[in-house]
Amino acid sequence: MLSPDAPLVLLQHGGLDNLSGKTGLAMLRYRQGPIVAVIDPAHAGADLQALTGIARAVPVVADMAAALAYGPAVAAVGLAPSGGRLPLEMRADVVAALQAGLCLASGLHSRLAVDPEFAAIPLAPGQWIWDLRHEPADLEVATARCAALPCRRWLAVGSDMAVGKMSACLELQRAAQRAGLDARFVGTGQAGILISGQGVALDAVRVDYAAGAVEAAVLAAAQGAGADAWVLVEGQGSLAHPGSRPLPLMRGSQPTDLLLVHRAGQSHVRTRPGAAAVAIPPLPELIAACEALAALGRPDGLRPRVRAIALNTALLDGGEAAREAEQIAAITGLPVIDPVRQGGDQLLQALFEAPIAG
Structure with missing residues (x-):
């Protein structure tokens, strides 16, 4: 739906300096196609790199009228607000975008295509509204078809939600492509899908069909991939989190290998305020659980292993990050690398040195 070369304007109202804007911030960091402007009235005129730390030169403007001067073809919602509803302060710019002929x-979670105000605006030929967070049509129950794929399939598994599984996969894909490797990414959340232009929004799929939806997305991404290709599947949630469902990803993708993603220093999963505290088990125990579950429900007899740990050290300084990585490597016996801080090349090298799944 979203072509990789379409010039985008990001609707980032109030989200350039906090986690509510994580979708747009991820697009600014990882989308390879053009982003011509960012709309955030609170930071209009600011230097994007100074504000976000993202090395991308994009003007920050106050509204859609100002953004149109930069020639966008698509307006993308960059916020992930609580409840998934479109913020009221963004509506006028959405209307302006549609009236100007931009796609959306x-x-x-709220469907913009059926919003009465937006649906009343006639769309020009070729203009579309893409609500990506919906269940794909013609879903089937998974049947382990991905096990027959010749390519290597890496599934990111986390110690918690929102620890950097997508970022680890995208950093790894960048490094792999620089090295001349055929590396493909399967997005399973809104940011990953908007960045890659395809995938499946796992949290919009009924549980009976969730593994089948992942299976279909991986098969589509792996079409024509040979034995040397890598398919990197964005993980969701964690086995340690009481409110997530990572098992459909294991069943649907039939991974050959696992990549554990963990936030340095985090001891408990993040749940809503007032909920009971849930501890993250010691990483060797979590690794064993992930490997045991990934070995079930597959026809090929493979036992996928965690080959490395992608460590999110964003909250630590350089010395603290190095010490934490050394400690985790000592207790797990695995390479421990922060692919965002250190770049994906070191992680790629560690995974290249890992044995072929068996």
Whole structure:
């Protein structure tokens, strides 16, 4: 739906300096196609790199009228607000975008295509509204078809939600492509899908069909891939989190290998305020659980292993990050690398040195 070369304007109202804007911030960091402007009235005129730390030169403007001067073709909602509803302060710019002939891409739970105000605006030929967070049509129950694929399939598994599984996969894909490797990414959340232009929004799929939806997305991404290709599947949630469902990803993708993603220093999963505290088990125990579950429900007899740990050290300084990585490597016996801080090349090298799944 979203072509990789379409010039985007990001609707980032109030989200350039906090986690509510994580979708747009991820697009700024990882989308390879053009982002011509960012709309955030609170930071209009600011230097994007100074504000976000993202090395990308994009003007920050106050509204859609100002953004149109930069020639966008698509407006993408960059916020992930609580409840997944379109913020009221964004509506006027969405209307302006549609009236100007721009396409609209959104990963919110609220469906913008059926919103009465937006639906009343006639769309020009070729203009579309893409509500990506919906269940794909013609879903089937998974049947382990991905096990027959010749390519290597890496599934990111986390110690918690929102620890950097997508970022680890995308950093790894960048490094692999620089090295001349055929590396493909399967997005399973709104940011990953908006960045890659395809995938499946796992949290919009009924549980009976969730593994089948992942299976279909991986098969589509792996079409024509040979034995030397890598398919990197964005993980969701964690086995340690009481409110997530990572098992459909294991069943649907039939991974050959696992990549554990963990936030340095985090001891408990993050749940809503007032909920009971849930501890993250010692990483060797979590690794064993992930490997045991990934070995079930597959026809090929493979026992996928965690080959490395992608460590999110964003909250630590350089010395603290190095010490934490050394400690985790000592207790797990695995390479421990922060692919965002250190770049994906070191992680790629560690995974290249890992044995072929068996």
